[in-house]
Amino acid sequence: MQCDYFDRGVCRSCTLMGQPYADQVLDKELRTRELLRAASDAALDADGTVVEWLPAVRSPESAYRNKAKMVVGGTVQRPTVGILDHRQRGVDLRHCGICTPGIQRALPVLAEFIVDARLVPYDVTARRGELKYVLVTESPDGSLMVRFVLRSEGQLPRLREHLGVLRAALPEALVVTANLLPEHKAVTEGEREIVLTEQETLPMRLGGVTMHLRPQSFFQTNTSVATQLYAQASAWIDEVSPASMWDLYCGVGGFALHAARPGRAVTGIETSREAIRSAKQSAREAGLADVRFAADDATEHALRARPDSVPELVVVNPPRRGIGPALADWIEGSGVQHVVYSSCNPVTLAKDLERMPSFRLRRARVLDMFPQTGHLEAVTLLTRG
Structure with missing residues (x-):
């Protein structure tokens, strides 16, 4: 597999990238x-x-990972969706090649949604802002669960107000939630989850068995x-x-x-x-x-x-x-x-x-x-x- 992010040195998470x-x-x-x-x-x-x-x-070799845990950085006008560099600045990886096709299609849409809904990215160094992560899971049938990890309830009204816009742009997003993580610490999600859609679980159909995935549940990636x-x-x-x-x-x-x-x-x-x-x-x-x-x-x-x-x-x-x-x-x-x-x-x-x-x-x-x-x-x- 070839990866432009790896080749440019902006992401080295896939340590074996380029090895046969x-x-x-x-x-x-x-x-x-x-x-x-x-x-x-x-x-x-x-x-x-x-x-x-x-x-x-x-x-x-590629397009296999059914869950993306993306740090949101940058600004409201120019958000990054990916990781943080050694100076805690956002690095955009919205076209990450190990993610499933559905997630690859969804990440640019979610980046645009952050701009349209004016969700303020969290600045780790300054400890201000609201949106910390976007977590996306794709089911075997192409449906999505999208979770916005927020510092507080402050931007919940914006999420609710623009939910219809998101669903129109990303109709495969059957489950959309807000997770609250008020603490400044190196974890991906908090304990409180607010489901914004009528559907609460993402059906994961594997080998004739349907499993229901809730927002804070583990599933093989x-x-x-x-x-x-x-x-x-x-x-x-x-x-x-x-x-x-x-x-x-x-x-x-x-x-x-x-x-x-x-x-x-x-x-x-x-x-x-x-x-x-x-x-x-x-x-x-x-x-x-x-x-x-x-x-x-x-x-x-x-x-x-x-x-x-x-x-x-x-x-x-x-x-x-x-x-x-x-x-x-x-x-x-x-x-x-x-x-x-x-x-x-x-x-x-x-x-x-x-x-x-x-x-x-x-x-x-x-x-x-x-x-x-x-x-x-x-x-x-x-x-x-």
Whole structure:
């Protein structure tokens, strides 16, 4: 992939830009295999089993990212939509090539809307202004969720007044919200969300499953690869055919909803109440009577569980820090027989596996969720003994 922003040195976020894509994927696979070498050797030493490494899942090299988190800088008359440079000045990236086509079409329209609605960009250095970020998510069917992150309610009347203009210029924007972030700190969004449209959720249809995405809920940023991730995990789960499973760090319920089968008791756990609202709505609309979701901490949920409620299989999809010692130790000492571990950080994945020596690594696969960067997703199947 070629990127003018990268070539001009104005954005270096995609650290592997210009490196042949095949080399990127191979390097990620080799790095993950090396990090999981100890787990692979343990499986071989225990029963002679050789870990099955499936071919890496590739992504489109460009136009893959379904969510754009754009800093708004500049002035009302000439806003920038992109990032900040080392002097905290706005750098415009409205034509970023890793964003999906719908987002690429939307960003210039949103920049014009900022001018028309006279939304004042936030000046980080001076600590004045209102509009901090524009967050855009595109669904697989081309619909959009647009979120304006504001410092206060001061410009809400302008947003409401010009909402019709925005919807006319960008009819695919089904969900439009204002998020309030009054603090001056390095976070992307605040706790309070004000939905400005009648529709509150963005339907995300992947592999025959429709998930509802609310404004403050996590969703995988690469639709194509996420579809294959859920399909791979579901295939492994069906292979071992558990009667019960937990989906920890479930987000909006991706693994749980894809792995749901008649007679299989599925529980999804996630700290975000908004994500759990989304997951419950998806399960209800799909008629999945054996699937339940609850807002809770994954580790605390496990530690409180009665021995007779422990599932046969656990799916974990933690943030970059991994599941950590407490949850890894609980899984090791529990009656869980199988684990599907999906990780965006193979370093912490390897550390967590070291704390679960009773489990053998059986299958593994690298999925290139983040082309042009060093990040990746790895999914593994672990079986006790």
